[in-house]
Amino acid sequence: MRDIVLMADPRVARIPVVDNGEPLVDLEAAGFLIDPRHEDPLGASRRYRSGAAERLAQAEKLLPAGLRLLVVEAYRPLELQRKYFDGYREELAQLNPGYSAEQLRTAASRYVSPPELAPHSAGAAIDLTLCDAEGELDMGTIMNATPEQSDGRCYTDAEGLPPQAAENRAILVEAMHSAGFVNYPTEWWHFSYGDRYWALMSRRPEALYGPIEYRGPLDA
Numbered sequence: 001m002r003d004i005v006l007m008a009d010p011r012v013a014r015i016p017v018v019d020n021g022e023p024l025v026d027l028e029a030a031g032f033l034i035d036p037r038h039e040d041p042l043g044a045s046r047r048y049r050s051g052a053a054e055r056l057a058q059a060e061k062l063l064p065a066g067l068r069l070l071v072v073e074a075y076r077p078l079e080l081q082r083k084y085f086d087g088y089r090e091e092l093a094q095l096n097p098g099y100s101a102e103q104l105r106t107a108a109s110r111y112v113s114p115p116e117l118a119p120h121s122a123g124a125a126i127d128l129t130l131c132d133a134e135g136e137l138d139m140g141t142i143m144n145a146t147p148e149q150s151d152g153r154c155y156t157d158a159e160g161l162p163p164q165a166a167e168n169r170a171i172l173v174e175a176m177h178s179a180g181f182v183n184y185p186t187e188w189w190h191f192s193y194g195d196r197y198w199a200l201m202s203r204r205p206e207a208l209y210g211p212i213e214y215r216g217p218l219d220a
């Protein structure tokens with residue numbers, strides 16, 4: 001398995017952000033398939049920075065015939081990120097009573113980004129999968145399975161997956177990488193463009209997108 005750089009790695013926080021000011025656009029209006037599982041009254045979870053959305057369109061065009069991207073969650077308000085992070089860190093604290101605060105933060109970042117670094121809250125990250133005319137493809141685990149729930153099979157390069165699931169992951173990763181996205185290696189479904197993690201992993205001097213607030217459709 002390749003070496004994994006976690007979101008809590010100090011090198012991620014050291015990347016400067018020079019926000020280019022791109023707006024959040026509506027991915028449904030841009031023609032992407034949106035899964036309803038994270039839908040919210042303001043439609044925040046289907047918003048995405050415009051430059052990243054253009055890259056997403058390129059990725060979709062690179063898929064084999066008959067396959068499409070299915071977007072589950074893009075933008076995530078900071079309060080929600082905090083809720084996810086605190087909830088999972090608490091779960092880990094129960095499972096590992098001896099862990100220090102630093103160990104808990106690092107372990108939690110395998111599955112949720114620390115809020116101050118959160119790529120979803122910058123409109124830079126997206127959780128997605130593949131589907132065809134029959135529905136979602138088998139990716140080896142459900143989306144958002146934690147490392148504990150999936151016994152590590154949520155890791156993109158996990159061993160022992162059914163061959164078809166491993167191939168489906170490879171198709172998704174190949175299309176997204178070719179369009180300029182970086183995958184988070186502990187989550188087969190999470191990709192980003194323009195955030196600090198992306199900048200570190202693709203050797204850019206700075207991130208293009210920092211935290212952004214979305215207040216509703218009139219914001220867009």
Ligand SMILES: C[C@@H](N)C(=O)N[C@H](C)C(=O)O
Nearest residue numbers: 111112113119120127144
């Ligand atoms: C919670 C999960 N879907 C996710 O998005 N994790 C990444 C690491 C994040 O919180 O940015």
Ligand SMILES: [Zn+2]
Nearest residue numbers: 125126127190
């Ligand atoms: Zn994500």
